Amino acid sequence: MANPIAEKLAEKQRAVSVAEFFERNRHLLGFDNKRKALLTVVKEAVDNSLDACEEARILPEVQVQIIEMGPERFRIIVEDNGPGIVRKQIPNVFARLLYGSKFHSMKQGRGQQGIGISAAVLYAQLTTGRPARITSRIDPKHPAHYFELHLNTIKNEPEIVKDEEVSWKKEHGTKIELDIEASYQKGDQSVDSYLKETAIVNPHCTIIYTNPKAEQLIFPRATDKLPKEPTEIKPHPYGVELGIMLKMIKSTDSRTLQSFLMNEFSRVGSQTAKEVCSNSGLQTDMKPRELELAHVEKLMEGIKKTKIIAPPTDCIVPIGEELLEKGLRKEVAAEFYTAVTRSPEVYRGIPFVVEVALAYGGQQPGDQAVRVLRFANRVPLLYQQSACSAFKSVLQTNWKPYGMQQSGSNAPVGPLTIIVHLASVWPPFTSEAKEAIAHYPEIIKEMKLALQEAGRRLGAYVNKKRRVGLERERVNIFERYIPEVADSLSMLSGENKKAIETQLAQMLAKNKEFIQANAAKTADREESDDDIKLTGSAERDEE
Amino acid sequence: MNEAKKKLQDFGKELVENVKKGKQPRLDVPVRALSNVVYNEKTRTLELGDKMAERSFFNVGHVKKFVQTLEVAKIAKQLLDLGKHASLRDVFYMAKRTLPGTNTNLVDEQSESDNAIEDLELVTEFSREQLNINANKNGSVAGHVVIEDKGDTIDWARMGSGGWSIPSNVEEIKFKKVEAKYILYMEKAAIWERLHEDKFWDKQKCIIMSSQGQTTRGIRRLLKRLSVEHKLPIYVLCDYDPYGAYIYSVLKFGSINLAHMTDSLTLGDAKYLGITSGDIEKYGLKKHFIKLKDVDIARLKQISEYDWFKNNKAWQKEFKAMKAYGAKAEIQALSARGITFITDTYLPEKIKNKDWIE
Numbered sequence: 079m080a081n082p083i084a085e086k087l088a089e090k091q092r093a094v095s096v097a098e099f100f101e102r103n104r105h106l107l108g109f110d111n112k113r114k115a116l117l118t119v120v121k122e123a124v125d126n127s128l129d130a131c132e133e134a135r136i137l138p139e140v141q142v143q144i145i146e147m148g149p150e151r152f153r154i155i156v157e158d159n160g161p162g163i164v165r166k167q168i169p170n171v172f173a174r175l176l177y178g179s180k181f182h183s184m185k186q187g188r189g190q191q192g193i194g195i196s197a198a199v200l201y202a203q204l205t206t207g208r209p210a211r212i213t214s215r216i217d218p219k220h221p222a223h224y225f226e227l228h229l230n231t232i233k234n235e236p237e238i239v240k241d242e243e244v245s246w247k248k249e250h251g252t253k254i255e256l257d258i259e260a261s262y263q264k265g266d267q268s269v270d271s272y273l274k275e276t277a278i279v280n281p282h283c284t285i286i287y288t289n290p291k292a293e294q295l296i297f298p299r300a301t302d303k304l305p306k307e308p309t310e311i312k313p314h315p316y317g318v319e320l321g322i323m324l325k326m327i328k329s330t331d332s333r334t335l336q337s338f339l340m341n342e343f344s345r346v347g348s349q350t351a352k353e354v355c356s357n358s359g360l361q362t363d364m365k366p367r368e369l370e371l372a373h374v375e376k377l378m379e380g381i382k383k384t385k386i387i388a389p390p391t392d393c394i395v396p397i398g399e400e401l402l403e404k405g406l407r408k409e410v411a412a413e414f415y416t417a418v419t420r421s422p423e424v425y426r427g428i429p430f431v432v433e434v435a436l437a438y439g440g441q442q443p444g445d446q447a448v449r450v451l452r453f454a455n456r457v458p459l460l461y462q463q464s465a466c467s468a469f470k471s472v473l474q475t476n477w478k479p480y481g482m483q484q485s486g487s488n489a490p491v492g493p494l495t496i497i498v499h500l501a502s503v504w505p506p507f508t509s510e511a512k513e514a515i516a517h518y519p520e521i522i523k524e525m526k527l528a529l530q531e532a533g534r535r536l537g538a539y540v541n542k543k544r545r546v547g548l549e550r551e552r553v554n555i556f557e558r559y560i561p562e563v564a565d566s567l568s569m570l571s572g573e574n575k576k577a578i579e580t581q582l583a584q585m586l587a588k589n590k591e592f593i594q595a596n597a598a599k600t601a602d603r604e605e606s607d608d609d610i611k612l613t614g615s616a617e618r619d620e621e
Numbered sequence: 622m623n624e625a626k627k628k629l630q631d632f633g634k635e636l637v638e639n640v641k642k643g644k645q646p647r648l649d650v651p652v653r654a655l656s657n658v659v660y661n662e663k664t665r666t667l668e669l670g671d672k673m674a675e676r677s678f679f680n681v682g683h684v685k686k687f688v689q690t691l692e693v694a695k696i697a698k699q700l701l702d703l704g705k706h707a708s709l710r711d712v713f714y715m716a717k718r719t720l721p722g723t724n725t726n727l728v729d730e731q732s733e734s735d736n737a738i739e740d741l742e743l744v745t746e747f748s749r750e751q752l753n754i755n756a757n758k759n760g761s762v763a764g765h766v767v768i769e770d771k772g773d774t775i776d777w778a779r780m781g782s783g784g785w786s787i788p789s790n791v792e793e794i795k796f797k798k799v800e801a802k803y804i805l806y807m808e809k810a811a812i813w814e815r816l817h818e819d820k821f822w823d824k825q826k827c828i829i830m831s832s833q834g835q836t837t838r839g840i841r842r843l844l845k846r847l848s849v850e851h852k853l854p855i856y857v858l859c860d861y862d863p864y865g866a867y868i869y870s871v872l873k874f875g876s877i878n879l880a881h882m883t884d885s886l887t888l889g890d891a892k893y894l895g896i897t898s899g900d901i902e903k904y905g906l907k908k909h910f911i912k913l914k915d916v917d918i919a920r921l922k923q924i925s926e927y928d929w930f931k932n933n934k935a936w937q938k939e940f941k942a943m944k945a946y947g948a949k950a951e952i953q954a955l956s957a958r959g960i961t962f963i964t965d966t967y968l969p970e971k972i973k974n975k976d977w978i979e
Contacts, residue, residue, distance in 0.1 A: 552681050558720045559688050562727065563646070563678060566691035570633025570698055581640050582678075589645075589679055 096175055097231030100200055106510040107197045112150060113267070115201060116260035117460065119154050120144070120269050122194035123254055124276065125457060127158035128283060129188045130252070134161035135304055138283035142273065144262065146290040151206065152260045157253040162216035165223045172199050172212055172254070173227040173236035184503045186308035186394055188457050198256060200229050205259035209239045214252040222246035262290045267460045273297065274409055275451055275458035279397055279499060281405035300404045306395045311503060312344040314389040315354070315381045317427025323374055327366045335369070335377075336362040344389050357383040391422030391429040396501050397456065402435045410495050413439035416535045417497075418528045425520040430502035432521070434528035436536050442493035448472075448482065449495045452515070454505040459513055466514035468498035471525035480533040481540030494536075498525055556586050625747045626701045629694055632745060647677040648690060650740045651881065658880050660928035666887045667875035667929065689728055689737040690744070692716045697741065700753040706790075708755055709735055743881050749838075755789040760840045761810065762787055763817050764828030765800040777828070784817060787830070789839040791846065799851045804828045805894075805968070806844060807858040808836075808868050812952050812963070819964040825972075828853070836872055838879070841886045844872070848888055855888050856977065858968075861896035861906075862913075862949035863921040866939070869893045873979070874929045892977040895967075896950055898942035899976065904967070909954035913947050935978040 104110060108118035124140055131138035136159060143155040163171055175196045199210040215222035226240035264270055273287050277297035282304055285297040318326070332338035339351040346354070355362045358380025360373060369377070397405070402417040417435035424430070442449070452459040452468040463469045477483075477490035484490040506516040515521065560582045568575035636646050650673065651657065657672040676687045696715050700707055707715070713731040720727065728734045738749055745752070761784035766777040770793065777785050805827055807813055813831035816822070822829045828847070832840050847853050857872060859865030873891045875883040901907060913921070924930060925940040943949070955963045971977065 554723075555681065555684060555725070556679060558723055558725070559678070559684055562688055562720070563691055566688075566695040567633050567637050567640075567646075569695045570629055570691075571637045572630070573634075573637050578637060578640060581643075582646075585640070585643065585645065586679070 095232045096229070096234045097200070097204065100175075100197065100204070100231075103510075104201075107194075108511045108513075109197070109201050112259060112261040113263055114461070115205075115258060116144070116152060116154070116262060117267065117269050117272055118194075119198040119201065119256060119258055119260070120156065121272060121457070122198045123154070123156035124273070124285075125188040126195055127156060127160055127252070128276075128280060128456070130160035131158060131283070132304060132307070135307070136160060137299065137302060137304060138280075139286070140283065141286045141288075142269075143288045144269065144290050146262065147257065150259050150261055151257065152262065152290065153255065153257050155253065155255045157248075157251065159248065159251045162214045162250045162252055164216060165214075168212055168214055168223065168225050169227055169236035169238055172196060172210055172225075173229040175200070175229075175234055184313055184393075185310040186455055186501060186503050188455055195254075196229065198258075199227065200231070202256040202258045203228055206257045208257040211255040212252070213244065213246060215246055215248060215250050218249045222248070270295070272458050272460055275453070275460075276456075278405040278409045278451070278497065279402065279453050279456045279458070281397075281401050281408070297409070300408050301401055303401070305397070308395045308503075309393045311390060311393045311429075312342060314345060314424075314427035315339075315343050315384075315386055317389075317504075318343075318381075320374065320378055323378065324371075327369055327374065330366050332366055334362060335360060335364045335366055338366045345387050350384065350386055354380050354384045357381075388424045389427060389429050391424070391431075393503060394422050394429055394431045394501050396431045396433050397499060399433075402433055402497070402499070406435050406437050406495070406497060410437040410442075411440045412437035412442060412493075412495070414536065414539045416532050418532045420524055420528050423520055423524050425506070425518040428502060428504050428506075430500060430505070430521065430524075432524040432528045433497075433499040433501065434525070434532045435497040435499075436532050437495040437497075438536055438539065439493050442495065444493040445491065447489040447491055448477075450489070451495065451497045453497065453499040454507070454512070454515060455501055456499070457512075459515070461511070462508070462514035465508055467517045467522050468500065468515055468525060470517065471498065471522050471529060472496055474522070475526055475529045475533065477533065480537035481544070496529070498529070500525075553586075557583075560586065623701055625745070625751045626698065628745045628747055629698045629701070629752075632694065633698075645677055645679050646687075647675055648687060648740075648744055649673045649675055650690075651743050653739065653743070653878055653880065655877055658877050660874070665874060665889060665929070666883045667877065667880045668883055669880040686737070686740070689716065689733060690740050692727060693734060693737045693741050694745075697752040697754060704753075706753045706755050708757060708789075709738070710757075712738065712754055739878065748882060748885070750790040750792060750842075756837055756839065758786055758788045758839065759837045760787040760830065760832035761785065761813055761817075762828060762830045762843070764804075764822045765798075765826070766796065766828060767798040769795040769797055778823070782814075782817070784813070787832075787837075787839050787843055789837065791839055791843045794843075794846075796847075796850060799847070799853075800826065801828045801851075801853060802826050803854045803856060803972075804830060804844065804847060805856050805858060806836075806840075806872070806891075807831045807952065808834065808860065808865060809858075809952055812858065815956075815960075816964055816968075819961055821964045821968070824964075825969070834868075836868060838886070841872065841888075844888055844891075845886060848890060855891040856894040856972065857891055858894050858952060859896070860949065860951050861898075861901065861943070863917055863924050863943070865896070866893075866936070867920075867924055870924070870927070870929065892979055894971050894977045896952060896954075897976075897978060898939055898946075900967075900971075901942075901946070901950065904955065904958065906950050906954045907946075907948075909950050909957060910946065910948035911950065913943075913949055917949065918944070918947075939978065 109115045120142060127140045128138050139159045141157045145153040147153050172195055202208060202210060209226040209228050212225045213222055221243040224242050224244040228237040228239055230237050270289060273285050277285055281300040284299045287295045326342055330338050330342055332341050335355060336351045339346045339354055340348060352362055358376045360376060396419045399417040399419045403415050407415055415437050419433045420431060422429050422431045450469055450472050452466055473487050473489060482490035482492035482494060500515055506518060508514045508516050560579055564575050564579040564582060567578050640646055651669050652672040652674045657670040659668050659670045661668050676683045678684055678687050693712060693716060696712055710731060713734040716728045716734050718727055738754060742748055762777055763780060763784040764777050768775050775785060810831050810833050813829055816829050844855060848855055857869050859868050872888050875887045879886060921940060921943060930936045955967055
């Protein structure tokens with residue numbers, strides 16, 4: 079007998095289109111509001127450009143232009159000098175969600191899921207109906223290709239509106255043009271500060287930015303050295319979860335469990351592979367394709383029981399102390415800079431490196447909370463500060479010894495900019511929007527150690543500055559008091575004020591050295607005649 | 622010229638002379654701290670020792686206090702020139718300002734200008750009142766006394782429910798008529814109101830006087846003048862706690878801060894009427910005990926070790942008893958025995974039986 083309710087329900091059950099999926103999850107992708115949408119679109123395009131340039135060993139030069147087309151409507155143009163994209167791939171790269179080269183790779187890079195730029199294209203399409211316009215050229219011998227693309231929201235496939243050859247003055251590179259609904263505002267979480275921060279941690283790139291107010295900002299490169307190419311590594315057994323393990327088992331070409339472990343993972347030789355098998359109670363010559371779920375669960379347990387050396391860490395490319403300091407120096411005006419790059423460490427089988435840089439003093443306001451700039455793989459993180467382990471590490475560090483003010487576990491106060499950078503083959507984010515670094519104790523520990531090391535250097539500088547200031551202050555203090563004393567004495571005695579002032583000033587000049595020499599001594603036992611302070615509130619006779 | 626004014630002028634001239642000779646300007650001020658207070662067994666008063674603190678202008682540790690002392694000297698001179706009086710708070714605001722081009726204030730808190738004024742008293746040997754600086758008035762008095770103050774005749778028996786409020790400077794007051802056998806001084810204004818309502822001063826032919834908490838200088842001077850000029854004995858009524866004992870101690874022996882004015886302020890004959898440990902037993906006040914806190918116990922220990930209490934058998938007995946009880950009691954606890962118990966029974970009995978300690 080038919081079940082009428084189930085059948086009714088079945089009528090409603092259907093595939094969800096990507097457009098619907100996007101609508102419902104836009105906050106996960108960074109499109110929660112119009113201001114943020116503008117930033118996300120620029121960010122995805124710039125991240126792609128920088129990654130492409132670095133991979134092709136080209137010094138990046140990126141032009142970003144935002145034009146206000148009407149109320150809440152902007153045109154965004156991002157153009158790079160990267161390697162370009164072959165004609166066949168252009169529609170897939172820009173107009174198909176979850177298509178990209180990065181999703182399965184264990185390699186340090188800006189993007190992760192291959193969702194970003196296509197999501198931007200989809201957002202443009204949903205808000206203005208205009209297609210994405212792409213121009214790309216791979217070398218001078220080939221023509222430039224121009225595409226106008228829509229994303230088919232039901233099939234998640236590109237729809238080519240226009241495909242033609244055009245002439246382009248660039249020898250190689252890619253240009254994307256999108257019309258979107260957005261709003262533009264300067265300030266902390268704006269495109270302006272995103273690009274500025276990008277320039278700090280990417281000192282090898284030049285960014286030319288024209289904002290909607292038609293102001294052009296140029297962030298020139300501070301070095302011609304490209305960062306070393308990060309190498310790809312295989313996953314470490316400790317960092318693989320059940321779902322990924324199942325996927326890997328399904329797609330492997332290895333014939334035995336032992337060779338699967340040796341081929342697909344880093345740090346697993348024949349000895350370790352045998353050990354894993356025996357710890358799991360599985361045969362080394364089992365065929366991976368024949369493993370059942372129960373077997374794989376046993377395998378996961380076996381991996382946990384086996385001692386496997388930490389993954390290789392040479393795959394991480396930090397910015398480096400010298401370049402990080404250079405980048406900071408050119409974008410933040412201050413009087414003292416320092417940078418710290420820690421040695422690589424490992425969380426959940428995934429290697430990472432923490433870097434910290436500080437810029438102190440200059441025109442930075444001294445009575446406000448310090449500015450914390452967070453980065454993951456050279457990408458600025460502008461949202462969700464308080465959810466981020468980088469910010470948490472700053473709070474958990476005691477800044478008082480380093481000359482900052484801090485009450486309780488609040489953010490320190492002082493004229494200071496703090497940069498925290500996490501480089502990793504797989505930076506752990508708290509959500510898909512990649513706004514905050516997740517709280518792994520190993521990562522927080524490294525961040526705090528880096529902050530402390532940089533903080534100590536800052537403290538040495540601040541304290542020295544304070545000492546020098548105090549010595550000067552000691553002489554100044556008398557200069558400032560002289561008119562007061564002269565005024566009092568003149569009023570009491572009826573003598574001429576100017577004359578007393580001159581005489582006191584002469585005495586000060588004569589005794590300057592003596593005063594400075596004695597200053598330190600007397601300051602220590604300042605107020606010593608009041609050494610015995612009585613306790614109890616009733617001690618004073620009167621109000 | 623007014624003597625105080627002349628003294629301030631001389632003080633200024635001397636400093637200027639030194640500056641002219643190329644000598645560093647400095648003040649020598651006696652140290653006002655427990656370390657420099659001596660208890661004189663003979664006179665039974667606190668006296669200032671000879672420890673002097675040097676205040677040099679060209680010394681980082683001293684300069685601020687030096688400048689503050691000169692600043693209040695200047696203010697006192699101005700007040701004397703104008704013939705005006707100012708309160709301690711006024712003086713604080715007259716001295717409070719930021720030095721040009723810095724974020725240093727000449728004085729930050731009133732305690733600093735108050736201290737500078739006390740130092741100035743020591744340097745000039747003139748009291749604050751003589752320098753035209755007054756504290757806030759505080760305290761009430763009633764009794765069959767007629768005085769003249771600034772040309773007004775005032776009868777302390779006809780001041781309504783509030784009594785006459787005691788000004789901070791009582792030097793200019795003239796006593797026209799004093800009909801009293803003794804003065805009863807109490808630390809609680811609420812008890813004063815109780816006694817005043819019962820016309821205790823009329824029934825017992827006495828003067829009743831109170832302040833709130835520590836005794837101000839104006840009240841101490843008024844007590845001193847009445848005791849010296851009219852030979853009136855003084856009885857003191859305080860809470861049964863370490864602070865009550867210290868209030869009596871200040872009246873009787875003098876205070877650490879004002880040890881330099883001992884002669885004009887201390888009341889050698891003052892007698893501590895109550896509340897005593899004897900009263901606790903006799904009047905059954907134990908059920909109104911309040912437990913001593915840690916700070917109270919610390920203060921009790923401190924007071925019991927003061928030189929002027931150390932060898933005083935009666936007081937040591939009191940301190941021991943209080944420590945053993947681990948508790949204190951307020952004067953108001955007597956009200957539990959009936960609202961007029963204190964006026965009808967307690968006080969007359971105590972005075973008649975000479976049930977006091979010294």
